[in-house]
Amino acid sequence: MNVTGHTRRPASIRDVATAAGVSYQTVSRVINGHPSVRPATRERVLAAIEELGFRRNATALALASGRTRTVTVLTANTTHYGYASILQGIEESARAASYAVGIGVLESAEDAAVAAEVQRAADAGGGIVVIAYDPAGVRALDAVPAGLPVVGVVETPASPPGGESPWVWTDDREAAYQATRHLLSLGHETVHYVAIPSSTRRTSARTSGWRQALKEAGAPEPRPVQSSWGPAGGHAAALELTRDPSVTAILCGNDDLALGVLRALHETGRAVPGEVSVAGFDDAPHSAFLTPSLTTVRLDFTGLGRAAFALLHGALEESAPVAPHPVSVPELVVRESSGPPPSGP
Amino acid sequence: MNVTGHTRRPASIRDVATAAGVSYQTVSRVINGHPSVRPATRERVLAAIEELGFRRNATALALASGRTRTVTVLTANTTHYGYASILQGIEESARAASYAVGIGVLESAEDAAVAAEVQRAADAGGGIVVIAYDPAGVRALDAVPAGLPVVGVVETPASPPGGESPWVWTDDREAAYQATRHLLSLGHETVHYVAIPSSTRRTSARTSGWRQALKEAGAPEPRPVQSSWGPAGGHAAALELTRDPSVTAILCGNDDLALGVLRALHETGRAVPGEVSVAGFDDAPHSAFLTPSLTTVRLDFTGLGRAAFALLHGALEESAPVAPHPVSVPELVVRESSGPPPSGP
DNA sequence: CGCATGAATGTGACCGGTCACACAAGGCGC
DNA sequence: GCGCCTTGTGTGACCGGTCACATTCATGCG
Numbered sequence: 043m044n045v046t047g048h049t050r051r052p053a054s055i056r057d058v059a060t061a062a063g064v065s066y067q068t069v070s071r072v073i074n075g076h077p078s079v080r081p082a083t084r085e086r087v088l089a090a091i092e093e094l095g096f097r098r099n100a101t102a103l104a105l106a107s108g109r110t111r112t113v114t115v116l117t118a119n120t121t122h123y124g125y126a127s128i129l130q131g132i133e134e135s136a137r138a139a140s141y142a143v144g145i146g147v148l149e150s151a152e153d154a155a156v157a158a159e160v161q162r163a164a165d166a167g168g169g170i171v172v173i174a175y176d177p178a179g180v181r182a183l184d185a186v187p188a189g190l191p192v193v194g195v196v197e198t199p200a201s202p203p204g205g206e207s208p209w210v211w212t213d214d215r216e217a218a219y220q221a222t223r224h225l226l227s228l229g230h231e232t233v234h235y236v237a238i239p240s241s242t243r244r245t246s247a248r249t250s251g252w253r254q255a256l257k258e259a260g261a262p263e264p265r266p267v268q269s270s271w272g273p274a275g276g277h278a279a280a281l282e283l284t285r286d287p288s289v290t291a292i293l294c295g296n297d298d299l300a301l302g303v304l305r306a307l308h309e310t311g312r313a314v315p316g317e318v319s320v321a322g323f324d325d326a327p328h329s330a331f332l333t334p335s336l337t338t339v340r341l342d343f344t345g346l347g348r349a350a351f352a353l354l355h356g357a358l359e360e361s362a363p364v365a366p367h368p369v370s371v372p373e374l375v376v377r378e379s380s381g382p383p384p385s386g387p
Numbered sequence: 388m389n390v391t392g393h394t395r396r397p398a399s400i401r402d403v404a405t406a407a408g409v410s411y412q413t414v415s416r417v418i419n420g421h422p423s424v425r426p427a428t429r430e431r432v433l434a435a436i437e438e439l440g441f442r443r444n445a446t447a448l449a450l451a452s453g454r455t456r457t458v459t460v461l462t463a464n465t466t467h468y469g470y471a472s473i474l475q476g477i478e479e480s481a482r483a484a485s486y487a488v489g490i491g492v493l494e495s496a497e498d499a500a501v502a503a504e505v506q507r508a509a510d511a512g513g514g515i516v517v518i519a520y521d522p523a524g525v526r527a528l529d530a531v532p533a534g535l536p537v538v539g540v541v542e543t544p545a546s547p548p549g550g551e552s553p554w555v556w557t558d559d560r561e562a563a564y565q566a567t568r569h570l571l572s573l574g575h576e577t578v579h580y581v582a583i584p585s586s587t588r589r590t591s592a593r594t595s596g597w598r599q600a601l602k603e604a605g606a607p608e609p610r611p612v613q614s615s616w617g618p619a620g621g622h623a624a625a626l627e628l629t630r631d632p633s634v635t636a637i638l639c640g641n642d643d644l645a646l647g648v649l650r651a652l653h654e655t656g657r658a659v660p661g662e663v664s665v666a667g668f669d670d671a672p673h674s675a676f677l678t679p680s681l682t683t684v685r686l687d688f689t690g691l692g693r694a695a696f697a698l699l700h701g702a703l704e705e706s707a708p709v710a711p712h713p714v715s716v717p718e719l720v721v722r723e724s725s726g727p728p729p730s731g732p
Numbered sequence: 733c734g735c736a737t738g739a740a741t742g743t744g745a746c747c748g749g750t751c752a753c754a755c756a757a758g759g760c761g762c
Numbered sequence: 763g764c765g766c767c768t769t770g771t772g773t774g775a776c777c778g779g780t781c782a783c784a785t786t787c788a789t790g791c792g
Contacts, residue, residue, distance in 0.1 A: 064741075066742090066779085068740085071740090071741085078740055079741085080740065099510075099779065100512070102747095102780090103778080104747095105444075105446045105450050105777090107781090120475045130492065144488060147478045149479070162487070165442065166445065166487060272672065273672070273673060274676075331647055332650075332678075333678060399748055399749080409771075411748090412750090412771075415750070416770090424769095443748090444747090446748080449749090449777095450747090450778070450779085451749040453750095
């Protein structure tokens, strides 16, 4: 219906107004659900809106009202499972709240580049979510000018900040604690840890959860091996670790790292879990299908994204639902890569 | 500098104008690089801009000029490697061209939901890129109203469309052809194919590339096994395929599928590549670290994203660089999962 | 009956830019 | 000296909404 061939300028509220025989302001009232519009008038306006295919111009709305209904996600990466899942969670909630989602990739951690990207996000007008798991993200979070609504998706802080902090995180400490206890309970004398880089702290929450479990069990505490994010890092770390034949259990900072570790163990002819047990973090989609399938701790990244948006939404709008936005607690998923240590000689 | 405590309304061109003692229009000329502004005046305006920390309001710019400098990416998923890489490629180019990137997730393939999402993308004003590898994406691409600038990232079309078509794709046919030839050259009698769903056609380009290679080699052509996208699909498909002991080579529609296939082969006690060879598509980051590492065909998703943006950019702006936007040709990556078939009994 | 009250609607300014046009000053040709 | 073109600058309207206020009319109440 109403196809007139040419692509013509979309109808504005004034077009609707003249079509309905009212003023543009009345149209504005109708589309905003203002109470004092006579039902008959409302009907006429709605009919005109329908007929002209009117859609409220988002740009004009933003300019006039100041509210942009936009959230920009700043992230160093879109391809890693965790990052992408957080993004997906944010988008999901944002869509439900009729917010537009913008994305800016922090390609470099260099200050000027980060600042430029933050500026671009600020220009978009709405709120900002920064995924701050890495140096670029942490710098971006720092670089956001005070006063702008921003939520950081961060590593678990050392001590829970009081009151309302604009951050969300998963309980990494608990996750590491669970995984470590699991390995210890299988009979391993201790558990070695291959760490992902911590963006903020010398000792990440994962590291301290691991350490706590060891301490409680009275197990010796080996020096954690610092690694990178990807499988290559895990591969290198494992090659080094396995020179020591007493290593029987390796906890990895994420599943990618664990993948590299598994690979290295295979290359050096160590059986998993026969000789060495391996556990990861995140429960990436492929982890269940590896050979051996990977014992890991599932983290609720999507829920984390939803929580981030909820927090931002609350800061942006008085009326926003202050509903609880629970992030599921980490859940240990035991698979084939962990088992009892080899029995003594 | 110039920190006055309160978060105050950002400076507008009129603020800059009065500060520089000129009219707002002159300020507009300066920020747009209009030639006829006296150098002295320009200097004064630039100084005022600097001092007030003026930044041009993107919303007002969009409203007044009609140009939004935005590209919205519609996709069914953000977590799959291919999708996420395309997004990353788009963002990269968009950033270079000072475009904002929006994202909309097509959560359901149901028409109304897709239409709503397309509407939201259209409301954003700028161009649209649709990743149309799946039914939701294909429907979204169809649902974009004529006249809106849109580029589809699509499966390789059956026959190359003439002239300028608003689509980009990788050469899937060539990729499948290469992988199949590789397996045949190792001595396999034929190659079985586990297909990802084709969004548009009964026979995808991957399928026909595979078929062509078989035909050229005079190899028998088994019926392709239709599967899903993820590892679980590959797992199920392989369990079925391997009931037939004559199957010695399996080509998988993507690396995820291949992962499931490897897993199933392991579970059924078939050695890879000793008894069965496996190859995938995409070269996902983890594929090199699997055990056995996966032979696959690397596809340039990031380049594809860049090409999509370039095409859109050209459609959006007369002056856009019409530079070639080459997508790298698929590259066969031979790893451990493929080898000669078992020698006869 | 007069007036305050509230519902229903309209008018003008404004958000922060751009665009089309007007206008003043300076240089040049005749 | 006059007209004309070019250069530099300013004015007003406009993009499509919202907001604050004015206006009209029907009602309730003393």
